[in-house]
Amino acid sequence: MLPRLNSAVEGGDLIIQASSRDLAQRQNYLAKLQSLLARPPRPDAGQGEEYRRQFADLFSQQGAALSDISILDQIRKEYEVLNVQLEELRKALPRSAQSDDALARWPREVTRERVEGLESELRIALAQPVGILQRLWHSFRRTQVEAQRKVAREPLLSFPLLFADRVFPDVGATSDTWNDFFTPWKTLADAARISTLVRSCEQRIAQLPLAEDCNRRLLSAQQGIEEKTGEWMRWAAGGLPSASTNCLSQNP
16 A cells, blocks of 8 residues: 655645655555565576467467457458448339349449439420520520430430339420339449448458457467466566666665
């Protein structure tokens, strides 16, 4: 037990107040420590450094095993979450688009945001004129208007038809006619993206050690630490390999 320190003021004297029991325990501890340090140097003093090296190696093995276990657990949790999301998206798709092959055929660069952008462009191109001025402008520039609609419609013709009994709306169709196409396309884009992430997780998991191997390495390292600790304690019972006998004589 250390003595109590009271009334310590910065820049002032340090006053130590301790009971007689505290002082007795302190003197007993110092006497034991001085006796231990006063022992002659051990002939196997270098063994202490060898133990330090062995402990460092064992703790390194333990840390590596724990790191692999943590990474594997994190990826598996991510994998489970992604699979749940993918399953929900599949349910919202037409049956013809639910397979892995259908998801793989969807262009990777066509994201939900890209589909929404094309949808916005098409709605603008197909917007019906409102008011006399807009009708006049459309009538005078009919060829230009039709060209804009064709340009906005063209990228969509490369998308898959998800319903066997449907065909693409013609150039003159209203924007609402396309709703049944854009909704599943956006869902399919999301599903394809999640499917790619699932495959990426599977590849990462395949590159990591098996969970059984990680647990075995961790158990081996922990057993090694326990055994080495017992060995070191038995060796250290013979005294510290230090010749620092003057430490306490300078600090009574």
